[in-house]
Amino acid sequence: MSPLLQVENISKSFVGIKALTDVSMIVKAGEIHALLGENGAGKSTLMKILCGVHRTDAGRILIEGQDCVFARYEDAVKAGVGIVFQEFSLIPYLNAVENIFLGRELRSAFGMLQRGRMRQRSRELLDRLGITIPLDEPVQNLSIAQQQFIEIAKALALDARILILDEPTATLTPSEAEHLFAIMRELRRQGVAMIFISHHLDEIFEICDRITVLRDGSFVGERAVGSTNIDELVELMVGRKIEKSFPSKPFNPPRNEIALDVIELQLAGGDPVNSFSLYKGEILGFAGLVGSGRTETALGIIGAISTIRKKVRVHGKDAKLSSPSDALLQGIGLLPEDRKGEGLIASSSVRNNMTLNNLGKYKQWHFFIDGKAEHDSALDMMKKVKLKASGPESRVDSLSGGNQQKVVIARWLNHHADILFFDEPTRGIDVGAKAEIYQLMRELTERGFSIVMISSELPEIVGMSDRVAVFKQGRIATILEPPQITPEDIMRYATAGETNHNAGIHHDFV
């Protein structure tokens, strides 16, 4: 008998960048199959292909041996594929029943809604999963876990035989995750195949049957859970490939002066309290999974989001950083993760973007901007960051990703800021520009800048950081120093327990 789902030699590229190369995967009925890989390994792309969001460039998808073409999401649904996205697609103001039947409401002969029947069908579905949820409550009043269960019920209401769960546990508490696992086991008993994406290796050992590992868009191995261990999986995921495109690190990093001392930082009630120090002239990496609290920590420090406990010293002096403009006065700047959405004024010029937060520098008669001085300074900045643009008046949205990032960097160089948070500095940037940005960061630290680099790319963290803070579920699990800065060590602290490799243990930090 052919397997329920068979993916054969799928390839996919986006505007010249290869996302998947020749990937194959087999999922059987009544199996929970883990899909494992670093950020950017191609998991999401593969999932989006399986549910018809993207089309393949090459390769086949077979369901029970039948060739399937998923041109649209609806095609995948018809073939029995259901997906629970990381970000839910529920309408917050509607209740569970209305959400489950959204877009295919049951109607009577007169076109009126059959509320009773829909309610009963929903009840049956949820009973089948062993879930009790108040059916009349708008879903925004329900817990994240309950919303997720509704998503699952919604997929099953469409007769899904293959259910994709994209990091379902990322936002759940351990006891909610246990509840989810119970539901998954029940579905497995009923013959539903599940593809489970999670970065928490211990969960994979607890719930899954088999594991497929991707790295850099390629298939690197398939294992049965019983015949592998965390060490082997970590090695499969990270490989042995640290790129040589990084500037060499200082042989003996100076540690004599603390630039930024975060004595305590708590973002919201129930969150862990973190502390760390950033030495003058170092690059401190923030590693961890997506959603582990790295960006929030940076935003909290500069005052862009609210915190409940914050004690920070800048160059040895207590500082109250209640807004990004306060932080700027203390010489702290942020290069946001979302360059287009939070970093640049896209419709504006290179010059405007570079000088935005330091126009006072070009003052003329107290009030006015000296246009010539500003223009010259923008030209000078363009040279310093080796910007490829036709001139200071070019619109930034006409530049490549790498050059856009250089514009944001230039903005801070133009200021007196000397403590910089780089959030995913090379995301979506081509290899050549990446190397230039790495070089630039190193030059900055040599000139006395201190940098926190948040990155989800392990090679980047390993290649650039003088020290690495590893985040797990909002907490700085450890701060690694050389020679401990290896992909394996970082991955282990970010995904598994701190001190042991035991499967099935949840560390409850909540």
Added chain:
Amino acid sequence: MTSSDQTQMATGMALKQQNLLRVLRQSPIFYPLLGLLAVSIIMVFASDSFLSVANITNIMRQVSIIAIIAAGMTFVILTGGIDLSVGAVMALAGTIAAGLMVAGLNASLALLAGIGIGIGIGVFNGGLVAFAGMPSIIVTLATMGIARGFGLMYSGGYPISGLPSWIKFFGGGTVLGVQMPILIMLVVYVLAWVLLERTPFGRHVYAIGGNETATRLSGVRVSRTKLFVYVLSGFTASIAAIVLTSRLMSGQPNAGTGFELDAIAAVVLGGTSIAGGRGSVIGTLIGALLLGVLNNGLNMMGVDPYVQNVIKGGIILLAIYIGRERRS
């Protein structure tokens, strides 16, 4: 000269012309100016008396009040906000200034009080939008009602007349042969242009409309800038109030109904994006003139006023369709 040289020169000239056209088209006031020219040319042919100094002066004086209000409105719209209260603020400022004069207060002080009211309501609007995070359309819709109500309460609903005769100067006087309303309008626009194009504040106004989050994260004091934008809008509304009060020689609590919409139309016709971030005050002046030329020309052609409304609405739609940012 060889033929290839000639070809090169020809292509060079063609390139230069293309470049000039491209630069022109990228200018935010290209389409508004084109529209103003087009409508004016039509009017010249449609009416013999359109193109006369007297008529042009007339148009400029007629648009002056809307144009002054629209100058402040431009700043608000550039940040991505809107100010619906300006018409009512103008009426309130004028009514109170007139009332104070009639009550015996020094007329200059009374005018300053009117300006104070414009600024005060601007602070109120801006505070709620910038610091309390309320949507500008709701805040200013509410203050529109409040300001209108206060004006009616203060005056009992009747115009307040009996102002000192020198007040007439702001609406009817001339300086160096230029009528005061036009002069005030031009001064307002020069100041607004300098503020928007030559100061850090103006740059921040554009930046906030372009991307508020990025501007905040870069360390600009966004809330303060937004507050000041509404203060400016209240201020220009109260300057308009002085011109209006002077022209009518009375405080009119019911004046300015719908002026906020005309001002918004002028701003948008002037090429400023309603979403903020792009535009200019010069464009707004052109937009206001365009509205004025339309009014004037259609009147002179004897077009039914009811039909005029339809034509004006259609032209606004057409102008914005032509000038919209094309998605690449």
